[in-house]
Amino acid sequence: MKRPRVAVAGFQHETNTFAPFPTDWENFQKPGAWPPFALGEQAAQQARGLNVPLGGFVDAAGDFDLLPILYAAAEPGGMVTAGAFDRITGLLCDGLTETPDLDAVYLDLHGAMVTEGYQDAEAEILARVRAVVGPDLPVAVSLDLHANLSPEFARLASCVSMYRTYPHIDMGITGGRAAHLLARLLERGTPFATAFRQLDYIIPITAQSTRREPGGRLYAMLDGLAGPGGEPGVESVDFAFGFPPADIEHCGTSVYACGDDQDAVDRAADTMLGALQEAEGSFDSGLVPAAAAVRRAMQVNGPKPVILADPQDNPGAGAPGDATGLLAALLDSNATAVIGMIWDAKTAQQAHTAGVGAIIDAQIGGQFPETGGPAIPVRASVEQLSDGQFLCTGPMFGGLHANLGPCARLRVRKGGADVTIVVATNRAQNADQEILRHIGADPEAYKVVVVKSAIHFLADYEPIAQEVIFAETPGANPCRIDTIPYTNLRKGVRLGPNGPVYEGPP
Ligand SMILES: [Zn+2]
Structure with a gap:
């Protein structure tokens, strides 16, 4: 069998819309403790062996012909400028255009990027990528545990894996899981059944550690819901605790599942959502x-x-x-x-x-x-x-x-x-x-x-x-979630565990 040709790229930013300064092109050139900006082969080479998703994907993707396009990350900060976003997505899309006969794309994204023009920047990245590669090409994505996901993002991705630890000691492992999930999808030849759910309360960052409860036991459930540990027909279940300081419609916790059997995938997503709902009284911001x-x-x-x-x-x-x-x-x-x-x-x-x-x-x-x-x-x-x-x-x-x-x-x-x-x-x-x-x-x-x-x-x-x-x-x-001055959040979400219900801007 021909080795699948897979384009890979990373574009990471966690955006705090309340931060008092924007994130521009310069910030993507000096990313603190993240790997530096890189184009082409260098983007993959510099990530090998590191605890970053692109590195984990590259290290696990021995059966793929990898076609690296770029890596761009900036230290978390305020909204990404339109100039930086258009320039980096432009480089990504030009790279895809210039890489013929692709079988799939892998993207190392964060999930909580907000730009001057887009509340859900990852959905916009996927829309622009799909405009180049078409609606049917498999696009695998790995995400941070702090992703704020929308239904539109879930519709545009073909399969998703997310970090399961906070502190994020499994960023590389998550990239590796994306590679295995993509291999399974390519072998299958048709799209996975998928399920997406959103939790109806926001969880404070200081209550999200997986070294504490209930985060530890909630993330430990995932292996039992999919693959050999789960119901047949479920390939993968993940959830993101979300990133509260983002004044966007889809801020908050979400669950994503995929597999062969729609009913089983829906049941697995509902089980995870139910466990998150039951844990509401156990989160303490401390x-x-x-x-x-x-x-x-x-x-x-x-x-x-x-x-x-x-x-x-x-x-x-x-x-x-x-x-x-x-x-x-x-x-x-x-x-x-x-x-x-x-x-x-x-x-x-x-x-x-x-x-x-x-x-x-x-x-x-x-x-x-x-x-x-x-x-x-x-x-x-x-x-x-x-x-x-x-x-x-x-x-x-x-x-x-x-x-x-x-x-x-x-x-x-x-x-x-x-x-x-x-x-x-x-x-x-x-x-x-x-x-x-x-x-x-x-x-x-x-x-x-x-x-x-x-x-x-x-x-x-x-x-x-x-x-x-x-x-x-x-x-x-x-x-403290109930002090965050949201104006764009979807109505009906509770501001913190058992917190007041958000009814719209004052
Ligand atoms: Zn994170």
Whole structure:
């Protein structure tokens, strides 16, 4: 049998429509801890062996002739500009046009991209791809656990696989599952029966970890619903918890199933949806007000550090990463702590100009005071500098080259407080200990470690933690769903587990 010719591409962005800055072409050229922008063969080569979906697909696709087109990812942020979206989808569609005799397409997408023109950017990507390859060519897609999916997207895709872990330690495995699903579809020769369901309440990001319940047991159900573990005729069942800070009609949790038998596929999707509905009372967002969180962190006894997360200013969810609520609480509470990294190119530059050993008067963070609080003036010693280039070592990003630009480690001693601050030029979520270690801040040497991350930090930091506390400070990634000022959400959805029903804009 002829080897199937499969075009592959990645175009990833998680869009927080409440973030105070857009995501443009430049942001896709400096993607923090994601693989860099690449065209053609390089897009596949650089992904091999990495925990990214395209890498997992390429590594599992030994029976396919792969025709790589591009890879483009940006750190989560505000709405993708029309210019960036049209340019990247244009490169993708031109690549498909120039690649004849295709048997299938594989796309490594996120599922929660929003652009200036499209609330559901992934459905628009699929529509543009279908305009080139036609309505019938198999198009396999892998998605993030934070995808916000629409019925239109589900109609345009041929088969879908989604991450099943949060922290996302299975991004590569999910790409591999997409390859197996596509092979099964090509072997079958006709489209799968599919089912798509949407949950009627929004689940906060801080309640979504699969290292906690009910996320752990809900995702563990999937293997029992499909393939050898499930009812005959069901090939695959997945669900996405969704990404709450997106003011779009189809924000929220959804279930997607596919297989040979429509009735069995529908039953499997309904079983998963039913389990999600029953779990409504078990989700807890777990936020502690900042001052109380710092007090509690300082009271914990034990040899290991307390990890204090700042989920509402998580750059990994599109927030700037320069909110100052927790830094202020640390200084006010006379804490001994390290906080990092804070997105502050100006202070990083100031420290590099002054040099190691210098004392500087800096204004930390606070570029968007209306969402994340004002800049905080400090007198700090410059302890160490770096170019922000290092290899990640944790379970999620291990093997990836981070590019945070010039970074600085500063130390502020004020009153009884002794706070180490790591600032960086480029935004990135602190989900890997190397972000601190590469600049001489060993997290295990501190009593309190503050990370700007919602859940991903758990993979690398929970094993060294005495305790983990989720602090509540002002930020652009709101984790209390009933405070999110939606205007476009579909009516009737509950704002949080057992929350108020959304009735439309005020
Ligand atoms: Zn995600």
